Amino acid sequence: MRALALFLLLAFCLPPLPLAQGAELLILESSRSAVYSEALRGFRSACRSSEETVVLSDFAEVDVQRLVKEERPRVVVAIGDRALAASRKVRELPVVAMLSLNLGRHAPDNIGGISMTVAPREYLNLFQSLGVKRVGLLYDPKKSGQYLKRAQQEARQEGVTLVAEPVHNPRDLQAKLERMKGEIDALWMLPDATVATTVNMEALLLFSMTQSVPVVTFASHYLKNGAAAALDLDPADxxxxxxxxxxxxxxxxxxxxxxxxxxxxxxxxxxxxxxKLRLRIP
Structure with a gap:
């Protein structure tokens, strides 16, 4: 009886033990990359929360669903395509993705983030400054179909004609380019994973040189290969x-x-x- 009384006294007088809590954020990085690190620094400056970071390339396989159950985060952050692909099985939590070519506007409601495609209006303003009216655009309907619809609507308002060709398989690109000969004044390269393969990039830039058509692209590293202009993204922002x-x-x-x-x-x-193309950007 005295022992029970002592136990009850201690139970009511001692402070409760802290409960183990998981981090609020589960951050998945596709690999170790300077660009990813720059984006992550920007992320942390705007979102100061507890986090658990996993670099997927450090492991043969990562079961993200199991991680979510064990860590119990409130938000999953996916950096890069591999991280986004691994996060698609997560249904019960919001997923914020960045620096992924495969982030589309038709994603499930719980998956979103920052797209790799610049707003069409910015490209259209650039085409107008170059004085071109007919712009060729190659796209995969599954990856860039929604973006194309936005671009077509805004292009009509700006008096720019988009000559769009769907590319369902990377091997189809050369035939699609042949159709554009003599039909366009500029070529618009989107960050579309089906179109933007290494082999296809070479074909696009060769088309530019042989047809005297400027290529406007999404990344400045293509400038040294012959692209005319690029709208570079800012990973930190x-x-x-x-x-x-x-x-x-x-x-x-x-x-x-x-x-x-x-x-x-x-x-x-x-x-x-x-x-060489007798063009100028004011």
Whole structure:
């Protein structure tokens, strides 16, 4: 009896033991990359929450669903295509993705983030400054179909004609390019994983040289290979955007994860190519 009384006294007087809690964020990085690290720094500056980070390339296989059950995060952050693919099995939590070519606007409601495609209006403004009216665009309907619809609607408003050719298989690109000969004044390269293969990039830039048609692309590293202009993304700012989105989800401000356009770009050009084509960007 005295022992029971002592136990009850201690139980009511001692502070409760802290409960083990998982991190609020589960961050999945596809691999170790300087670009991913830059985006992650931006993310952390905008979203200061407890986190658990896993680099997928460090492991042969990662069961993300099991990780979610064990860590019990509130939001999953996916950086890169491999991380996004691994996160698609997660249904019960919001997933914020960035730096992934495969993030589409037709994703499930719980998957969103920052797209790799710049808003069509920015490209259309660039085409107008170059003085071109007929723009060729190659796209995979499954990956870029929604973006094309936005681009077509805005292009009509700006008086630009889009000559769009669907590419369902990377091997189909050469035949599609043949159809564009003599029909376009510029070629618009999207960050479409079906179109933007190494072999296809060479074909696109060769088409540009032989047909005297400028290529406007999504990454400045293609400038040295012959592209005329690029709208480069800012990985750090993409990270900040993703961090702001994750913060709003943690606050319960939204249950659906939006897919947002990147808000910051850098226009870069190849002056040598522009001079050869007698073009100028004001």
């Amino acid at each position: 993409i990270g900040v955007q993703a961090g702001e989105l994750a913060s709003s989800l943690l606050k319960g401000e939204s249950h659906r994860v939006a897919v947002l356009d990147p808000r910051k770009t850098h226009l870069k050009s190849n002056e040598s190519v522009l001079r």
